[in-house]
Amino acid sequence: xxxxxxxxxxxxxxxxxxxxxxxxxxxxxxxxxxxxxxxxxxxxxxxxxxxxxxxxxxxxxxxxxxxxxxxxxxxxxxxxxxxxxxxxxxxxxxxxxxxxxxxxxxxxxxxxxxxxxxxxxxxxxxxxxxxxxxxxxxxxxxxxxxxxxxxxxxxxxxxxxxxxxxxxxxxxxxxxxxxxxxxxxxxxxxxxxxxxxxxxxxxxxxxxxxxxxxxxxxxxxxxxxxxxxxxxxxxxxxxxxxxxxxxxxxxxxxxxxxxxxxxxxxxxxxxxxxxxxxxxxxxxxxxxxxxxxxxxxxxxxxxxxxxxxxxxxxxxxxxxxxxxxxxxxxxxxxxxxxxxxxxxxxxxxxxxxxxxxxxxxxxxxxxxxxxxxxxxxxxxxxxxxxxxxxxxxxxxxxxxxxxxxxxxxxxxxxxxxxxxxxxxxxxxx
Numbered sequence: 001x002x003x004x005x006x007x008x009x010x011x012x013x014x015x016x017x018x019x020x021x022x023x024x025x026x027x028x029x030x031x032x033x034x035x036x037x038x039x040x041x042x043x044x045x046x047x048x049x050x051x052x053x054x055x056x057x058x059x060x061x062x063x064x065x066x067x068x069x070x071x072x073x074x075x076x077x078x079x080x081x082x083x084x085x086x087x088x089x090x091x092x093x094x095x096x097x098x099x100x101x102x103x104x105x106x107x108x109x110x111x112x113x114x115x116x117x118x119x120x121x122x123x124x125x126x127x128x129x130x131x132x133x134x135x136x137x138x139x140x141x142x143x144x145x146x147x148x149x150x151x152x153x154x155x156x157x158x159x160x161x162x163x164x165x166x167x168x169x170x171x172x173x174x175x176x177x178x179x180x181x182x183x184x185x186x187x188x189x190x191x192x193x194x195x196x197x198x199x200x201x202x203x204x205x206x207x208x209x210x211x212x213x214x215x216x217x218x219x220x221x222x223x224x225x226x227x228x229x230x231x232x233x234x235x236x237x238x239x240x241x242x243x244x245x246x247x248x249x250x251x252x253x254x255x256x257x258x259x260x261x262x263x264x265x266x267x268x269x270x271x272x273x274x275x276x277x278x279x280x281x282x283x284x285x286x287x288x289x290x291x292x293x294x295x296x297x298x299x300x301x302x303x304x305x306x307x308x309x310x311x312x313x314x315x316x317x318x319x320x321x322x323x324x325x326x327x328x329x330x331x332x333x334x335x336x337x338x339x340x341x342x343x344x345x346x347x348x349x350x351x352x353x354x355x356x357x358x359x360x361x362x363x364x365x366x367x368x369x370x371x372x373x374x375x376x377x378x379x380x381x382x383x384x385x386x387x388x389x390x391x392x393x394x395x396x397x398x399x400x401x402x403x404x405x406x407x408x409x410x411x412x413x414x415x416x417x418x419x420x421x422x423x424x425x426x427x428x429x
Contacts (some may be wrong), residue, residue: 004033004080005073009076010193011291011369013059014049014059014060014061015048016033016059016060016061017033017058018032018033018051019031019033020033020063021361024070024072026308027050027068027069027070027071027072028068029065029067029068029069029070030065030066030067030068031063031064031066031213032063032064032066033049033061033062033063034049034050034061034062034063034064034086034088034177035047035048035049036049036089036090036093036096037090037100037263038090038093038096038099038210042109042221046241048099049061049062050100050101050102050105051098051099051100051102051104052101052102052206053099053101053102055102055299060101060102061295062081062085062086063086063104063169064087065083067084068424070154070222071220071252073220074220075096075220075221075222076219077237078218079131083209084099084109084112084209084210085108085109085112085207087098087209087211087388088207090204092205092207092208093203093205093207094188094193094204094205094404095108095175095193095196095197095200095202095203095206096145096203097199097200097201097202097203097204098201098203099203100203100267101131101203101421102293103130104160104181104182104203105161106126106130107127107129107130107159107181107182108160108162108184108205108207110127110130110131110132110283111125111132111160111161111162111184111283112162112207112210112213113128113282114132114135114162114279114280114282114283115162115210115213115281116213116214116216116217117211117217117243117266117279117282118135118164118241118279118293119136119164119214121137121138122137122138122139122141122143122164122165123135123136123137123138123141123144123163123164124138124144124147124148124161124162124163124164125148125162125275125280125283126148126149126152126155126156126157126159126160126161126424127159127160127161127162127226127283128156128158128159128160129284130285131284131285131300131302131303132280132283132284132300133151133155133156133159133300134147134148134149134151134152134155134297134300135148135154135280135297136148136151136157136295136296136297137150137276137295137296138295140170140171140333141163141165141166141167141168141170142168142170142171142173142174143207143340145161145163145171145174145175147172147295147296148296148297149174149178150325151296151297151298151300151321152297152300152317152323153172153321153324153325153334154320154321154336155293155321156178156180157178157179158179158180158181159180159182160180160183160184161175161180161182161183161184162183162184162185162210163183163184163185163186163395164186164210164211165185165208165212165280165428166185166186166187166188166189167185167187167188167189167192167196167414168189168192169189169191169192169195169296170249171192172188172191172192172193172195173195173196173343174195175196176195176196176199179199180199180202181202181203182202182203182204183196183202183203183204183205184205184206185206185207186206186207186208186209186210186211186239187206187208187211188204188206188336189268193229200242203298206289208223217239217240217243217397218239219239220235220236220237220239221235221236221237222235222236223235223236223237238282238427238428240278240279240282240325240426240428241424242274242275242278242279242354242424243275243372244275245271245275247422248271248274248395248420248421248422249271249398249420249421249422249423250262250265250420251398251406251407251410251419251420252407253403253404253407254404256423257296257397260318260403260404260407260408261407262357262410262411262416262417262419263405263410263411263416264410264415264416264417264418265418266393266419266420267393267418267419269294269302270370270392270418271420272294272295272346272371272422273292273294273295273369273370273393274370274395276292276295277290277292277297277395277424278371278372278395278422279370280300280372281294281372281374281426282380282428283373284302285302285428285429286303286374286375286426286427286428286429287301287303287304287305287306287307287309287310287375288301288302288303288310288373288374289301289307289313289314289364289371289372289373289374289382289386290295290310290371290372291314291315291369291370291372291386291391292369292372292387293368293370296317298318298364298366298369299314299315299317299318299321299364299366300314300317300403301313301314301317302350307373307375307382308379308382308385309379311371311373311382311383311385311386312385313384315353315364315366315389317320317365318363318364319359320335320366321334322359322364322365323335323356323359324336325360325366326355326359329401330351330355331351331377335352335355336350338351338355339352356390363390364388364389366386366389366390366391367389367390367391367392368390368391368392369389369390369391369392370391370394370395371383371386371391371393371394371395372394372395372396372426373394373395373396373397373424374397374426375396375397375402375426375427376396376397376403376424376428377396377400377402377403378400378402378407378426379402379404380402380405380406380409383396383406383410383419384408384409385411387409387413387417391417392415392417392418393417393418393419394406394410394418394419394420395419395420395421395422396419396421396422397421397423397424397425397426398421398422398423399421399423406419407419
């Protein structure tokens with residue numbers, strides 16, 4: 001049997017060339033494979049590329065654009081030298097830990113893809129397997145990270161954190177209390193790095209260009225998908241154009257010659273959560289449904305085949321993670337650890353019963369949240385899932401033949417639920 005521990009600790013070589021050239025007609029893009037000279041504890045210096053791909057038996061390489069540019073439709077590649085993830089140098093790896101693998105790099109990249117729309121105030125995104133498991137605004141960076149973490153402490157284990165402000169000491173103290181793979185920020189203030197270095201395997205990466213991520217909002221890049229027969233699908237990347245109330249339209253539909261309109265318009269707080277939620281949605285694998293509240297995710301459902309199913313999964317996750325949060329706050333251990341202690345007769349079952357009762361009473365903090373769907377609801381059943389949990393507003397693409405049913409569901413709710421349309425979907429696969 002394969003020794004998995006040994007596989008994870010083994011550093012693969014790679015068969016990829018040092019240079020790659022891509023031609024689009026007369027335009028040529030020249031890429032150089034990224035390697036880093038890393039000093040080991042014994043003082044030896046090793047030159048390494050990407051640790052491995054999605055799995056430890058898959059070779060991988062990272063290439064940085066070093067020459068040429070591309071204008072293709074709405075795509076215009078960033079000028080060489082202005083990169084983000086592909087431009088990470090060894091000096092930016094403030095602590096290498098285990099040098100990064102493919103998943104670490106793509107988690108950082110998708111975190112940047114989300115947080116570039118959240119640059120107006122302190123924000124944090126925690127990712128796991130290229131999906132956000134928690135995202136939040138806060139009055140401070142520490143508050144942002146703490147709120148994002150409390151969305152889903154369970155999934156954040158071994159995750160990647162992307163911060164949009166310089167990591168300060170207060171944030172570092174919170175970060176170091178968790179098992180994380182990567183922490184990425186535009187800068188690290190005096191004293192913060194010393195705290196983070198207590199976790200020897202943590203990768204601490206500085207990307208100073210985060211400070212100007214808002215400049216990347218409208219840029220499109222080329223997205224390549226290789227097929228098993230060697231073919232390639234190339235597409236322009238998605239751009240989030242939902243940036244204010246001006247980009248939203250009231251939920252209306254026509255059915256049998258009559259116009260259906262939502263009976264309640266969203267409040268400013270609900271609009272703010274719609275804009276925040278759609279920015280997070282931009283980085284979530286489809287089909288997806290999110291619940292957000294006060295600039296923070298409450299439940300994130302990802303990658304399902306049916307929309308009502310993912311709406312239900314997001315609710316289930318919200319309840320499970322809320323129970324874990326309450327348990328940790330009250331007893332300093334996770335909900336699963338408490339259950340195990342009860343089975344071992346080390347804790348009284350009344351502790352669990354009290355938490356369960358509080359979760360039921362609070363309905364996992366879902367009442368008053370905004371439901372975000374990355375495409376239209378083909379039937380009202382998906383919206384009904386959120387309405388049953390007390391959401392106060394819904395944001396969806398609109399455009400279904402049955403939009404009138406979802407509007408009716410919002411109007412029938414007590415109190416009534418507001419709903420707005422984006423006029424665009426936000427699929428990601």
